[in-house]
Amino acid sequence: MPDFTEPAVFWSTAFFLFCGIFGRYLLFAAVFYWVFKVSFRHRFAEREVQNRPRRAGQVGREIGWSLLTSLIFTAIGMGLVLAWQMGLTRIYLDLGDYPLLWYVVSIPLVLFLHETYYYWLHRWMHRPGVYRWLHKTHHESITTSAWTSFSFHPLESLLQAVFIPAMAFLMPLHLSAIALILTIMTTTSAINHLNTEIYPRDFNNHWFGRWLIGATHHSLHHSQFRFNYGLYFTFWDKWMNTESPDFIRLFRQKTGPKKEAKIPSDS
Ligand SMILES: [Zn+2]
Ligand SMILES: [Zn+2]
16 A cells, blocks of 8 residues: 555645545536436437526536535545555445455445434534525525536535445445445436436336336435435435425426426426
8 A cells, every 4th residue: 555644645636535526526517417407318308307597697606516526525535545444434346355245235234324424414504594505505506507416505514424434343344245235326426417318218117126216216305405305315314304395296297208398396
């Protein structure tokens, strides 16, 4: 392992990490934009969830906030790298160190715990005294896009950034499992903010699909504010009765064969 306390190694690793985090955000957002809003826009036009125009300068602001988020994720990530070097974490590199079954189980387990952390953090951030300090920035985007996916106030970014590193102190995690979890996080955030429903018809009844959050589900969070707090999965919203009563109808409308595109909004 290189000596990350060496300034040259530290800063080159930090630069590499930042490029990985911010570059991945830009790449995923650009690919989703190109596929669904440019290349196949006619095919997906009827699956636009909200039709109200985005605010002037919205995408530029979202990329700016996402840049700050990426810097914060990098800073926390470098703290994790230093802790790893000091032997304080349980990150492992040799797949043989733990049973392969653990590797497979560790990924959904961390996603489940992350979901639980974010759902309750998110509900707390919607409390009036907390909302304007931490979470208002994200909700300035009412009609979202893939560019919204990292658009958070720095304090919210910090609260989000600490979770995965905290897991690396508590349970053995292979480095590639962490990388995979972070890639799933970026992908689902882009899908959920895309404002184009990409899941197939009847996915809301599918044994697995019904537990996945998509663009319609999360768009209703941005338009209605008091429903759909989940991150990857719908189960906390279902269990706590915070899933929007408009979700099923809107999902069917957006994925159905023909359309009367009416946007529900009680905001
Ligand atoms: Zn929110
Ligand atoms: Zn959002």
